[in-house]
Amino acid sequence: MLLFLSYLIVALNYGVLSYLVKQQVFQYLTPVFIFAAAWQLWVVAVSDFVSIELFLFTVASAFLLYFGLWAKHRWFLPIKESSFYTSVIIMIICIGFSAQTNQYGETAAMLFALGIWAYLAFKKSNVKEVMDTAVWAQPLSWFTAMVPVYFLLVEHIDGLRNVYGEAAHFAVTGLLLLAISEGFSRAKEEDFSMSTFYIGQSSYALSIFFLLNGTGVKADWMRAIILAAGIAVFIWLVRRSNVSQLWIVVSLTVLAFYVSLLPLLTLHELPDILMFMIAAPVLLIAIGSLGGKKWPDMNPYFFWLAHGSMVILTAIILLELTISMRLTPFILIVPIAVYVYSSLVKRQEWQVKVFLYASFTTLFFLITNIGGYYDIFQAVPAPYSFMITSVVLSLIWLGLPVLWRRRVDWYLIPFSLIGVYTIIYQPDLLQAADLVPIIAYVALTSFFILYRKWSWVNVLPLLAILSMWEEYRMIIDRQVMLVLLIASFAVLVVMGRLMYSHLVEKEKNSIILDSFTWVALLYIPFFATFLQVNMTVWLQIVPYLLLSLWFMLNRLRSGIQIAAAIFETLSVLSIYPAYLLVIYEYSELWTNLIQAELEVLPLIGVMVYLRQRTWVDYRRIINYVQLCLLLGISAYLVVDAIFSHTIWDAWIIGSLSLLSMIVGMQLRIKAYFFVGMGVLIFNVIYQTRPYWGNMPWWFYLLVAGLLLIGIASYNEWQKQQDQNLVGRKLKRLWASLRKWD
Helix, strand or coil, X not given: CHHHHHHHHHHHHHHHHHHHHCCHHHHHHHHHHHHHHHHHHHHHHHCCCCCHHHHHHHHHHHHHHHHHHCCCCCCCHHHHHHHHHHHHHHHHHHHHHHHHCCCHHHHHXXXXXXXXXXXXXXXXXXXXXXXXXXXXXXXXXXXXXHHHHHHHHHHHCCCHHHHCHHXXXXXXXXXXXXXXXXXXXXXXXXXXXXXXXXXXXXXXXXXXXXXXXXXXXXXXXXXHHHHHXXXXXXXXXXXHHCCHHHHHHHHHHHHHHHHHHHXXXXXXXXXXXXXXXXXXXXXXXHHHHHHHCCCHHHHHHHHHHHHHHHHHXXXXXXXXXXXXXXXXXHHHHHXXXXXXXXXXXXXXXXXXXHHHHHHHHHHHXXXXXHHHHCCHHHCCCCCHHHHHHHHXXXXXXXCCCHHHHHHHHHXXXXXXXXXXXXXXXXXXXXXXXXHHHHHHHHHHHHHHHHHCCCCCCCHHHHHHHHHHHHHCCCCCCHHHHHHHHHHHHHHHHHHHHHHCCCCEEEECCEXXXXXXXXXXXXHHHHHHCCCCCCCCHHHXXXXXXXXXXXXXXXXXXXXXXXXXXXXXXXXXXXXXXHHHHHHHHCHHHCCHHHHHHHHHCHHXXXXXXXXXXXXXXXXXXXXXXXXXXXXXXXXXXXXXXXXXXXXXXHHHHHHHHHHHHHHHHHHCCHHHHHHHHHHHHHHHHHHCHHHHCCCCHHHHHHHHHHHXXXXXXXXXXXXXXXXXXXXXXXXXXXHHHHCCC
């Protein structure tokens, strides 16, 4: 007792000093020794009745209220601030020790009282920091007070934890705080209403966290109730905070509530769960659409969460259909309907296309799984699901306006191309009966491509037909295949001429390609791969005839004069290999003396034709070409004659060279004249070689000397003549030759 009185006297002493000296150290020592005195009082008189924590908390509360908040006497004003802060610290320490010793009732009471003192501090204090802290300390202390209350209830009520649990308790705490917040709001205490509201929301969010963590409540019905109430709680949060992004919390809570119904419905098998869960995205979209009429900001969050969950559910459904086939594939009608609806309600083009194409892809999976579920693929190969999907989309396309047709085209065309090649390259499944559906599928794909005027893309389905013939190489008889390839070539050429006026033309900002005609050109080398050496020559010349026909038919479709001349030239020259094959095949019908002449002389006729008909406007170029050709033919015939080394070859070469000179003089063509003259001179020299080749060396020296003397004498004679008749004749001859072609 003496120690109590001693502490009390010291406290009074420091109190007087605080008033007289105004030193801060005395101001804080005064409440410290008062609490020391209170401690001694508890030790002496109260320890048997109440705990030290509760006693000191009570003393600190009284000291806070009287000296820290309500003190008005001039003696107490110096220790008012120190009394406030010291009392708060003592109360927090008391609460901490009480909680550590598991005194749940006392801890809850002290925290609840602390919340009341925080409210009074806000009302009585003029210090901004104290007021700001008090606004949040009040709801936090009451929220914290509910934690020991839970342990107190669990300690005294058996089995409560199995039904109630931490999650339910935090949910109830949140609801109580929200109710208190509403009470503050009605009492016009907006600061406390706001802080209590957000602490209450945090408490309820903590409750949801315990549910998602798998702890906190064991009763399934309680979980559903908490989540259902959470929907309203979080809607209130969005409306009061005016933060539209928080609608995602509401939408997630709705989805969580829907999932929480699974245990209540006793759905345990995966197919049953999927059948139930597939309605969740529909529910979210419906809620978002209906609620969006009142709160427009909420719709996007429900909408996109619905589609996010739909993607996951669809993937799980497809996995289930692939593995076990326990689920009816018609469940995919739901995501198809959701995607179609979404494409109709959205306005941004990329969103419309994404949902539209998602519905088409899901339709493909539906058709594929229907075939597997009902064993249809035993009669029809699985890759034909591409064709069926394309046909269904084509029928839909017919009933759509232009804008939607264009959107469908962007999916249907690449999808059909993938489908065509998938069917063609199906391993070990291709049969002769597949020809008709594959060609029909290619025609359908080509129709949509031509409708969009994607002429370059049309090459792909046409090449698919070529790939198809390659796959049928070992299935269809070779002779039949050759007929089919010729027929395909003819159809493509006719289609190209009917649909396009030029092989390639520029139209506005695009280049139009006659894909039919160009792909038909590829059939010619492909046709040649089916030919064999032992086949009749009339089949072997078909590729060259087709090539000649292709160039001839398209010579006027380039739109460029020189290109037309080149095409016609290539057309004529393409016949030449066929001619060679024929004469090689029937070479036994004539003597070998004229074999070389039969091989190369027709080229002169070709050149005459091209010169007179095709290259009329390009005389200079064709003359050079003609000269090169004649030199080549002459060289070939001369070499052949040298190797044959018969008198008949010499007569033939001489006759041909003489004929060339005559034709050159008659038609005034220098190439024929000079080449003929050159070959004739060479032939004479070569054939007389046995005579002049055996002369002695001095004979050549004599001829050279006589030639030089003759030239020198002629030059001297020219100088002595007044009129140079020979020179004038040579000049006239040269001028005449220059006028020749």
